[in-house]
Amino acid sequence: MVSEVPLTEGELRLLRLLADLGSESDVDRLPMDRSAALALASLLSDKGLVRVERRVKKVLRLTERGREALDHGLPEERLLSLLRSSGGSAPLRVVRESGLFADKAELDAALGEARRAGWISFQKVDGETVVGLTKAPEEVPLTRALRAAAAGEHVPEDAIKRLRSRGLVREEEQAQFTISLTEDGLRVARGEVPVAIEAAKLTRELIETGAWRNVRLKSYDVTLPPPIVYPGKSHPYVQFLEEVREILIGMGFEEVKSPIVEMEFWNFDVLFQAQDHPAREVHDSYALAYPSRAPRTPDESLVERVRRTHEDGWRTGSTGWRYRWSFDTAMRLMLRSQTTSASARTLASRKELPLKIFVIDRVFRPEALDRTHSMEFHQCEGVVLAEGLTVRHLLGYLREFANKLGFDEVAFKPAYFPFTEPSVEAYVKHPELGWIEIAGSGLFRPEVLIPLGYEYPRVQALAWGIGIGRLAMVRLGIEDIRDLHSQDLQFLREFPARW
Secondary structure, eight states: OOOOEEEOHHHHHHHHHHHHTTSEEEGGGSSSOHHHHHHHHHHHHHTTSEEEEEEEEEEEEEOHHHHHHHHHOOHHHHHHHHHHHTTSEEEHHHHHTTSOSSSHHHHHHHHHHHHHTTSEEEEEETTEEEEEESSOOSSOHHHHHHHHHHHTOOOOHHHHHHHHHTTSEEEEEEEEEEEEEOHHHHHHHHTOSOEEEEESSOOHHHHHHSGGGGOEEOOOOTTSOOOOOOOOOOOHHHHHHHHHHHHHHHTTOEEOOOOSEEEHHHHTGGGTOOTTOGGGSTTTSEEOSSSOBOSSOOOHHHHHHHHHHHHHOTTTTOOOOOSOOOHHHHTBEEEOSOTHHHHHHHHHHOOOSSEEEEEEEEEEOOOOOSSSOOSEEEEEEEEEEEETOOHHHHHHHHHHHHHHTTOOOEEEEEEEETTEEEEEEEEEEETTTEEEEEEEEEEEOHHHHTTTTOOTTTEEEEEEEEOHHHHHHHHHTOSOGGGGGOOOHHHHHHSOOOO
């Protein structure tokens, strides 16, 4: 037997509503908001005053095609109506030109459905196909089923299958709840048990009116764990890229962009990469099929300087590649394979010194997708253009960048890259993975800078490129590169936010 029951006014109202409805009701029949009723029922269930039964019901929802059929009739229904208005038959040509059908597919569907049902027949009259009514119903049975589905009424299973196969309806699961009073809940609702009205909080009105004397403040169990909240946040990879962007801007760099669809001229030729270099083959870069060539050409004088540099070194002190350079090859379009194309475009269009630029953007290479490789990934590139730069400046920039990313130990070793000389690889020490490579770098060769219009060697360009995706994997503790672009909602919710 219950002595005194603490209830809020909403809980007491729900108990009395249930008593008036015979102690039990579907939540949708209650004269109150559905979500509020379910929340109150959950609280009353914890107090043993109601029982909540949940069941799942399959309901039919009309698709866009189903709504159109309901408004304008099924295709076979429109066909039958046309034939009736034409005296029971009509040439197929007239049916086709009637304007009642959106396209040939819809007309074919109408003819097929009506013929399978035995409502129409075809015959040749004076060499022309004529469609005639046989024994067509006053109303197409499937239309009745469609109306029933729209009204939420019962639809036979075989009709549901036909409606679904024609894309007129879809099935959805809908949760339904029944709330019923327990024996104690019924006594409370009848007033047989004293009730202490609870207030969730002490309001100004309660204080001013003195009503606080007649209510009980609701108690809360502060030891219960709070609900898990997943606040909105950026994708972890986006957060990391923004951090890198902020670091470089803080170091005085300016971000630049370039097209994703690029000319081989900017992606390779300006960078003194030979036209027969393996990286320019189809297995190492994506070529566009259409359009295959750039509609506009770069500055003619720059093109001529690049041509001369490739063929005989021009005035760079190099012997060049000693082949006949092809303008047509340089104008081919591709998906850029390196962000250095953005740096090349910027160096060609801007001559102010000093210049500090960076690029963080997508590049594309035909890799086989696995845990550590992807055909689409991000690169981070930086270029410093000024007088009197040396390798010491390059190592200083790389060390400062690595330190700002949280890596204290940085090491370097000589390397080879096509358009820098000398070239350096940069490594950082990870506490668990040991030494990992983060960047390839070097000073641009004279064959790159001189054709672009710079006075080499007085003016030098430091450059580095970072496979920023792999560095992100290390920082974020991700083992599969595909997770950098994951759309798994649970994975993204549980991934810790970084501020």
